[in-house]
Amino acid sequence: MKYRKASKLLYKYLYGKPTDEEKARVEKWYAAADGMPSHVDQDALNNIKEQLYQRIRAGLQTESSIVPFYKHYVFRIAAAASILLLIGIASWYLITKKPLTNKKDQVATRSQKNDVIAPVINKAVLTLANGTRIVLDSASKGVMATEGKATVTKLNNGQIAYKTNGHDEIRYNTLTVPRGSKPVQLVLADGTEVWLNVASFITYPVSFTGSERKVQVSGEAWFHVAKNKTMPFKVVANGVETQALGTQFNIQAYSDEPAIHTTLLEGSVKVTGHNNAVIIKPGEQARLQQDCSSCMLNVANVDTDEIIAWKNGIFLFEKADIRSIMRQVARWYDVDVKFENEISTRFGGTIPRDVNVSKLLSMLEMTGHVHFKIEGRIITVIP
Known part of the structure; x- marks a missing residue:
């Protein structure tokens, strides 16, 4: 089994719903690790975690030697209230037996005032047709506004839902999620579900x-389109149009990303851009380079778990370069990022999005291939 499959299996064990067979497999590997005392100090516990990782990697017959980019927090779930699962430097690009750099002292001496916490509130703003702005976190649950024959309601789970009692003149609303906010869930008048990511x-x-x-999108959004064969659903994002009848897909169209990505999870969609159209199937992604009028749409198979990781509350990197990682960090934590020099290493791993930025950066630092300096809301990346 490939290394990536090992990572996904362990993540599923910790955060998902593993089958009985999958659960038994992971626990069998755990039980096989030598020396599992019930009370150990942190250094001993880290050693046990590393033993488990090596056992699991051997049990899955990993083909390459992989150096993890953090200590592996994989141990008994009953004692794992704050488990962080971050599994490995991508072996495709970093195949080395170099030991992990010990960053414990460095991380411990970081001033807490220089840390940046993960978003804890919803900073999204709803702009009504008349220009009225509603800050969602401050709005009470229940009906927030009436737009003609439509009502806008904030549900108990914080979701925004529209309900219409008939056709009316066309009115447009805009939902904006700034950097440093939690994502927002939206239900349109036709029943289509939308998750809107930060900076979108x-x-x-x-x-x-x-x-x-x-509808029109900038940034990133996931859609579960309500079926209506007589009324196709279209999303326009930076000049790329995605058409669906009833399906699930994710669109990433950030202006600071090199390409616009439409990824299909279920059903079928038609993607059009630069007078070029493609139809993609589940597990495929249509890509169009930005700032390139002559470029055509390209289609490739992708790992959909990685694509919608943001929706599931995690960072999931697979063969990711440091600049793409830091673009996600900048949007999520609302920080600015500077680079002292280029870093060619590709990284892979998984970590919950609710950790402070120092925790995420310290995990990356443990590879010994990248370092960071936090000064207020500015992060400097150092080779």
Whole structure:
């Protein structure tokens, strides 16, 4: 079994719903680790975790020698209230037996005032058709606004939902999620579910009329489109149009990313950009380079778990370069990032998105291939 599959299996064991067979397999590897005292100090515990990782890697017959980029927090779940599962430097690019750099002292001496916590509130703003702005975190649960024949409601789980009592003149609302906010869930008037990531906005009609349902997105959003064969659902993002009837897909269209990505999870969608159209299947991604008028849409198979990791509350990196990682960090923690020099290493691993930024950076530092300096809300990346 490939190393990536080992990572996904361990993550599923900790955070998902493993089958009885999968659960038994992981626990069998755990039980096989030598010396498992019930009370050990932190250094001994870290050693046990590393033993487990090596046992699991051997049990899965990993083909390459992989150096993990953190201490592996994989041990008995009953005692794992704060487990962080971060599994490995990507073996495709970093195949070495170099030991982990011990950053414990460095991390411990970081001033807490220089740390940045993960988003704890929803900073999203809803802009109504008349220009009124509603800060969602401050809004009470229940009906927030009436837009013609449509009502806008904040549900108990914080989700924003639209309900219409008939056709009306077209009115548009815009939902904006700034950097440093939690993502927002939205239910459109037709029942389509939307998750809007940070540093993103979506503009949409409060009710759908005519022959199509069309919304505009900037940033990143996941859609579960309500089925309506007579009224196709279209998403326009930076000049790329995605059309669906009833399906699940993710669109990433950040202006600071090199390409616009449409990834299909379920159903079928047609993606159009630069007078070029493709139809993609589940597990495929259509990509269009930005700032390139002559570029065509390309289709490739991708790991959909990585694509929607943000929606599931985790960072999941697979063969990721440091600049793409830090773009995610900048948006999530609302920080600015500077680079002292280029770093060619590719990284892989998984960590919950609710940790402070210092925790994420310290895990990356343990590879010995990258270092960081935090000064207020500015992070400097150092080779």
